[in-house]
Amino acid sequence: xxxxxxxxxxxxxxEGENLVLNCSFTDSAIYNLQWFRQDPGxxxxxxxxxxxxxxxxxxxxxNASLDKSSGRSTLYIAASQPGDSATYLCxxxxxxxxxxxxxxxxxxxxxxx
Amino acid sequence: xxxxxQSPSNKVTEKGKDVELRCDPISGHTALYWYRQSLGQGLExxxxxxxxxxxxxxxLPSDRFSAERTGGSVSTLTIxxxxxxxxxxxxxxxxxxxxxxxxxxxxxxxxxxxxx
Numbered sequence: 001x002x003x004x005x006x007x008x009x010x011x012x013x014x015e016g017e018n019l020v021l022n023c024s025f026t027d028s029a030i031y032n033l034q035w036f037r038q039d040p041g042x043x044x045x046x047x048x049x050x051x052x053x054x055x056x057x058x059x060x061x062x063n064a065s066l067d068k069s070s071g072r073s074t075l076y077i078a079a080s081q082p083g084d085s086a087t088y089l090c091x092x093x094x095x096x097x098x099x100x101x102x103x104x105x106x107x108x109x110x111x112x113x
Numbered sequence: 114x115x116x117x118x119q120s121p122s123n124k125v126t127e128k129g130k131d132v133e134l135r136c137d138p139i140s141g142h143t144a145l146y147w148y149r150q151s152l153g154q155g156l157e158x159x160x161x162x163x164x165x166x167x168x169x170x171x172x173l174p175s176d177r178f179s180a181e182r183t184g185g186s187v188s189t190l191t192i193x194x195x196x197x198x199x200x201x202x203x204x205x206x207x208x209x210x211x212x213x214x215x216x217x218x219x220x221x222x223x224x225x226x227x228x229x
Contacts, residue, residue, distance in 0.1 A: 102155075
């Protein structure tokens with residue numbers, strides 16, 4: 001059974017810093033990996049989706065990398081801003097239908113102004 | 114609409130009562146998913162609809178939970194005889210009609226259910 005772990009569970013950094021969020025998964029046979037952002041009281045917003053054949057995806061100040069063989073993905077946030085404060089979740093799709101999408105529990109990020 | 118719409122945003126109910134949660138997906142998204150998010154837990158898959166195919170109900174935790182999707186659009190999740198452990202945020206998501214997992218999921222803001 002696929003397991004997704006996100007470390008750290010919480011992170012607080014000063015504004016302007018570059019930071020890395022980590023996601024690891026136990027079964028490397030995945031089709032894709034998604035990074036989401038969740039604001040308090042809101043649903044999830046898809047940030048980046050990386051197919052298994054890809055190494056990275058970029059959107060603005062965000063860069064997500066995927067190392068499928070080692071079961072790891074990182075989300076790099078450049079020049080962090082207070083508006084980046086949220087919970088970031090990763091999810092891997094391992095096939096087999098709707099229950100093949102496994103979510104991590106997220107990293108709660110606080111950017112101090 | 115521009116995004117996935119869920120109603121109500123908050124629901125407080127007494128133990129034993131039935132509740133209905135509604136999801137209106139993005140127009141053109143034939144794939145629709147229900148998830149449950151409990152405090153301190155990850156997202157738990159509940160049920161998946163894809164077009165006119167039979168829904169994947171493998172995630173429903175008990176027979177008190179059911180869902181339907183009318184006309185391939187709006188979906189209703191029904192919880193009968195609610196229990197306190199049903200308290201959670203219920204999230205709905207939709208995606209384009211491509212192979213599952215190939216298209217980003219678009220989530221609604223969820224319904225926060227509290228069973229007293």
